[in-house]
Amino acid sequence: MARAPINGSTLQWAREAMLVERDELARAAGTSEDRIVAFETGETRPTLRQLESIAKKLDRTLAFFFTPTPSTSDVPETADFRASNGEPIPSLLAREMRRAEQHRETIMELEGTPAPAAIVEPINWRNVAARAREMRALFGLTEAFTPPENQENQVLNFWRGLLEHHGYLVFQTTRIDLAIFRxxxxxxEKLPIILLNGADSNNGKVFTLFHEVAHLANRTSGMCGLEDRVNEEAIANAFAANFLMPKSQIGRIAAKTVGTAFERAEAAAGTFKVSVLAAGVRLRTLELITDEELESIRRESDDRWQGVRESRKKREGGPAPWRTRYRDLGPGYVGAVARALEDERVDMLDASHLLNARVPMVRQMIDEYYRTEGIE
Structure with missing residues (x-):
């Protein structure tokens, strides 16, 4: 049986870069952990079929394993702001982070170097409200402004589009548990990346968008669970809450709403088109509810969203694969590929590679872009 003369050190580098353990890679390749060790040390070589399985698991081309070992990792480093007791980043998330960086490089190649993203100066507890006002001003928004859309997905698309218009890249993930990261x-400086967990609610994603903007304003890369127990996370939560629900406006809503803490949070959420949990966080920062009431809102909000997700899982079918891919990549990235295809700077085979989709799916995604975003 023919065997592939790969560079074992390159295989080991790729496995470690993608945070894949040997036993996990062995299962993907249909072999033993000892065999993976032998591949990495050069004592033996994988079959072509094993190499194909390894390449798929490590998100690499076959040719990559015949090249010299790279000197640095191509998976972006991020500070871990999750209160997760040091749990490792899953390999699937490492893959998504790497792909997000690749997508950024693709846009730079297709459309040139953009201007720096619209961003405020670093944020701390003393200036968080002022920085939120400054960010609104950068976007040309008054304190009374709320998105004109009503559907949750439309509200998310509004904020995502606004950020991408001002120099950010926003992607989403698929098949990563919400407990791992939000x-x-x-x-x-140019085209900073925000990666959202596709398992979250659309309103939850809106809050996370501006939570991540706060980290970017502090010129840091971070993986987040939005836990107030972590100082950096609490500051980012406060910024997002101030940005989405200005004090002058939420105070008015809270003053005229009578009921439980959850009911007051619901009223604010409906006005500002955010999640009930986001509204609860805002009410807590204004000391209009207690820590215990906020925790109660968090539990009830999570329980309700879990119920919605379970209900959706029971339905037959689901969104078409191309719609999920379009959602994850977003109109900013799909649009860059669409324009390059239209201008004949890339062909359909290139577009298939850049969108990680077969040609029929590529056509559906391009059509969706022009239908929803590309009309002048």
Whole structure:
């Protein structure tokens, strides 16, 4: 049986870069952990079929394993702001982070170097409210402004589009548990990246968007669970809450709403088109509810969203694969590929590679972009 003369050190580098343990890679390749060790040390070589499985698991081309070992990792480094007791980042998330960086590089190649993203100066507890006002001003928004859309997905698309218009890149993930992370940011002066967990509610994602903007304003890359127990997370939560629910406006809503803490949070959420949990966080920062009431809101909010997710899982079918891919990549990235395809700077085979989709799916995604975003 023919065997592939790979560079074992390159295989080991790729496995470690993607945070894949040997036993996990062995299962993917249909072999033993000892065999993976032998591949990495050069004592033996994988079959072509084993190499194909390894390449798929490590998100690499076959040719990559025949090249010299790279000197640095191509998976972005991020500070871990999750209160997770040091749990490792899953390999699937490492893959998504790497792909997000690749997408950024693709946009730079297709459309040139953009202007720096619109961003405020670093944020701390003393200036968090002022920085939120400054950010609104950068976007041309008054304190009374709320998105004109009503559906949750439309509200998310509004804020995502506004950020991308001002120099950010926003992607989403698929098939990563919400307990792992809610969002992460990768800092660059130009085209900083925000990665949202697709398992979250659309309103939850809106709050996470501006939580991550706060990390980017502090020129840091971070993986987040939005836990107030972590100081950096609490500051980012306060910024997002101030940005989405200005004090002058939420005070008026809270003053005229009578009921439990959850009912007051619901009223604020409906006005500002955010999640009930986000509204609860805002009410807590204004000391209009207690820590215990906020925790109660958090539990009830999570329980309700879990119920919605379970209900959706029981339905037959689901969104078409191309819609999920379009959602994850977003109109900013899909649009860059669409324009390059239209201008004949890339062909359909290139577009298939850049969108990680077969040609029929590529056509559906391009059509969706022009239908919803690309009309002048």
């Amino acid at each position: 969002g992460l940011s990768i800092y660059h």
